[in-house]
Structure formats: structure tokens, C-alpha cells
Amino acid sequence: MEEEAKSNAPWRVGVLFSQSGVTAAIERTQLNATLLAIDEINSAGGVAGRPIEAVAHDPQSNPKKFRELGERLMEDSRVRVVFGCYMSSTRKALLPVLEARDGLLFYPTLYEGFEYSSHCIYTGAAPNQNSLPLLKYLLDTYGDRFLFVGSNYVFPYESNRVMADLIASAKGNVLNEIYIPLEPKAEDFDKVIREIRKHGPDVIFSTVVGAGTPMLYRAYREAGFDPAKMPIASLTTSEAEVALMEPEDAAGHITAAPFFDSLNTSSARSFVSAFRLKYGQDAPIPAGAEAAYFQVHLFAEALRSAGSDAPDALVRALKGLEHDAPQGRVRIDSDNNHTYLWPKIGRITENRGFEVVWSPRIRVKPDPYFLSPSIDDWSHLPFEGRRA
Structure with missing residues (x-):
């Protein structure tokens, strides 16, 4: 040394x-x-x-x-x-x-x-630093009926498993779970749109990553859905993916993250x-x-x-x-x-930025094995105690 x-x-x-x-x-x-x-x-x-x-x-x-x-x-x-x-x-x-x-x-x-x-x-x-706060916000704001769509690899499967368990604990429902290729074509989202029309969920929870993300949001808008009533909510739709979208495709949808580049x-x-x-x-x-x-x-x-x-x-x-x-x-x-980390929920604005719409304003102890999950009471989370 x-x-x-x-x-x-x-x-x-x-x-x-x-x-x-x-x-x-x-x-x-x-x-x-x-x-x-x-x-x-x-x-x-x-x-x-x-x-x-x-x-x-x-x-x-x-x-x-x-x-x-x-x-x-x-x-x-x-x-x-x-x-x-x-x-x-x-x-x-x-x-x-x-x-x-x-x-x-x-x-x-x-x-x-x-x-x-x-x-x-x-x-x-x-997950306790993004999936849990995201679900709390969605349940309080939109409803408890969810449709899952993800890319076909390990993170979406495991993330959806965690989210499904949390939704069940809150007595909500997962209506269906759809996976698309990691390198999809536009037509791969036709089934997603059909399932949205069929089930009419309150929220589409997306774990689509990479190049498929703009395709999903474009297909959603072209289908005539309204993000004010039924948003796409995601952990993986960030500023990088939004930059590849048309503003009207992105506006109104929801992402959970500890940082947005619009933070003031x-x-x-x-x-x-x-x-x-x-x-x-x-x-x-x-x-x-x-x-x-x-x-x-x-x-x-x-x-x-x-x-x-x-x-x-x-x-x-x-x-x-x-x-x-x-x-x-x-x-x-x-x-x-x-x-x-410091959880935040952001809504995509008309100029493709993120507006923070909810945050506990406290940094959260990481709990990778989800030993202390709770939807109904944030005091059960392993908060560290340092407020913003």
C-alpha cells in the first residue's frame, strides 16, 4: 500500500x-x-x-x-x-x-x-427506493389496476415480480404481463395496444428499455390513449429515452428516479x-x-x-x-x-423535461432484499432520517 x-x-x-x-x-x-x-x-x-x-x-x-x-x-x-x-x-x-x-x-x-x-x-x-414510492404515488393518484409491459430479459421479469407482490399487498390487480423483444420492431407493440384496449387499466407499468421505449410511447399516443387518465409509469424511461421521442409522445407520463436533470x-x-x-x-x-x-x-x-x-x-x-x-x-x-438515495416521482412535461410531482424529501436506506416493504405507511420504510 x-x-x-x-x-x-x-x-x-x-x-x-x-x-x-x-x-x-x-x-x-x-x-x-x-x-x-x-x-x-x-x-x-x-x-x-x-x-x-x-x-x-x-x-x-x-x-x-x-x-x-x-x-x-x-x-x-x-x-x-x-x-x-x-x-x-x-x-x-x-x-x-x-x-x-x-x-x-x-x-x-x-x-x-x-x-x-x-x-x-x-x-x-x-426496488425500495423506486418501485415502492412509484407505486404509492400511482395508487394515490390513478388507481389499482395495472398492465405490465417489459423487455424480454432479467430486469423486467424480476422488477415486475417485485411490483406484482407490492400491488397484491395493496389489494390491487395485475391484469396482464407482456414481454417484447429486447430489440423490438414497431409491430411488436400491436399486442400491447390490444391488451390495453381489452383491459382498460389505470396504469401501464413499463420496464421496456433502450430503443423500444420510444416505440411504446409512440404506439400509445397513436392509439389515442390519455396519459392524464391512464399513464405509462416507468423506472426505465429517463431523459435519455425521452430525448428520442416526439414531445407529444412523452408528455404526461411518469417516471421514478432519485435524480432528474431539471432539479433546481x-x-x-x-x-x-x-x-x-x-x-x-x-x-x-x-x-x-x-x-x-x-x-x-x-x-x-x-x-x-x-x-x-x-x-x-x-x-x-x-x-x-x-x-x-x-x-x-x-x-x-x-x-x-x-x-x-433520494426518491422522486417525475411527470414528463410538454418540452420533454421532468417536473417533480412527489417526493418524501428524505433519503432512503437501501433495502435490496426488501425486508421491510410497506405501501400504506412510509414510516415502515428504512428511512435514514436526513431530510432535504
Whole structure:
């Protein structure tokens, strides 16, 4: 450790976010946010006088590529820390590579929960930080009859399982569950529209990801449905996907996330300003990008404390570590390597922005195994107690 601290060599890190493939639009924002954070840290003198050097590859939204590139990073580039992954299928492909070779993954994306690895720091939302507040808002605002539509891979299946259990506990109903190909065609949504017409749900809960998202919202509008009465509510429709839609396709629909790029706090404005100065004034900045950004700063703080990029030393330094992120002050949970976050519900506006329509204004302890779910009483949630 002492030798590492005295070295002048850069701290090399792997960066695996797709620049092509079905989830390229959102992963590109995560890549950009990662590089922005690295630039900021290096401009301030690096860590222990050493810059952070990114070794980046394009895994093409392909789990097999994530695994192969993870092996290359660990064996050829000799990195010990990787920032990356959006889809759960890619995380599940990469993580065993890092576990077998004593690496550490920083994962900045919401996911289905029910996982823990000592080789992963989870900075995206767990289900109790997005599914639960989203459902509470939907039940209070629209009704208790839900139709599920998702992409055909692990996250939608598991996320829908969690949401179905919560709806059942609230005595609501899931009318049907439909899955479309991960790389769909427009006609794949014909069945979705037929099922909406058939059942007339109060809410369509979408876990469609990537390129299929704009297709779903376009099909919904062309069918003549009204989001004021029956919205599409999602965990996965972010600024990155909305940027690919026509404004009239997006307006009125609902998303749950700990960050929206329209947040009007000084830390959020500063982050958004820096991001758009570097990547363009129209650049979308979703919650996944915000997590990708603050997790690099958390890494740098842990690295400064540990004096080493050895994963076990970093994880020890990260436990309980706090950082003033754009969404609010976050903290790594010592119990499970997940992150305390600030839930919010946003409605898409006519100019494709997000208006926050509900928030508990408190940061929520991550509960990836959903040990304390409750729809009816927020006091049963594992709140940490720090209010906005």
C-alpha cells in the first residue's frame, strides 16, 4: 500500500459503457458522466498527486462482450476497478469475472435487487427506493389496476415480480404481463395496444428499455390513449429515452428516479451546467448518469483514504462514506454496499423535461432484499432520517 502511494503512475480504471447497441443512448450518458468526473478529479490534482486514467471499451450492449472486455481489462490492462453496466444481464455477465480476479465493479444503474457482492458497489436505486414510492404515488393518484409491459430479459421479469407482490399487498390487480423483444420492431407493440384496449387499466407499468421505449410511447399516443387518465409509469424511461421521442409522445407520463436533470438545487445545477458545457446544451442527463458521476467521486475519496486501489482496501474505505451528490448527500451502506438515495416521482412535461410531482424529501436506506416493504405507511420504510 505504501509503495502504491509513492508511485507516480496513473490510477488506471476500466470503463465499460456501451456506445452502440440497444441501450447505447443511456449508456453514452453514463460514459460521459464518468469521464467528466475523472476530468474534474484530475484537474484538482488527481489522487495523491496521481491522475486517474480511463481505459474505456464499447461492449455494444452485449453481455458476452462485457464479459470478454472485463477479462481483457483485468488481465491485459491490469486494472482492478471497473465502472460500468446498464442492463442487469450485462452486470451478471461481468461480475463473476471481477469476483474471480479480485476486481471491483461500480454499478450506477437501478436494478431489481436481491443481490449482494463484496466485489460490487451499487449506486443506482434498489426496488425500495423506486418501485415502492412509484407505486404509492400511482395508487394515490390513478388507481389499482395495472398492465405490465417489459423487455424480454432479467430486469423486467424480476422488477415486475417485485411490483406484482407490492400491488397484491395493496389489494390491487395485475391484469396482464407482456414481454417484447429486447430489440423490438414497431409491430411488436400491436399486442400491447390490444391488451390495453381489452383491459382498460389505470396504469401501464413499463420496464421496456433502450430503443423500444420510444416505440411504446409512440404506439400509445397513436392509439389515442390519455396519459392524464391512464399513464405509462416507468423506472426505465429517463431523459435519455425521452430525448428520442416526439414531445407529444412523452408528455404526461411518469417516471421514478432519485435524480432528474431539471432539479433546481445548487449542486444539481452545477452538475448539469458542467455536463452540458462539455457535451452540449441539449445533452440529456438521466439518473444513471448522475450515479455514474458521483460514484467516481466516491471512488476518489475512498482511494485517497486507502492509499491503494486494492478492492478490499477500497471497500473498507467506502463503507459509510458520504458524498454531496447532485441529488443530495448520499452514503454507501456498510451492510450491503448499496447507496442511500433520494426518491422522486417525475411527470414528463410538454418540452420533454421532468417536473417533480412527489417526493418524501428524505433519503432512503437501501433495502435490496426488501425486508421491510410497506405501501400504506412510509414510516415502515428504512428511512435514514436526513431530510432535504
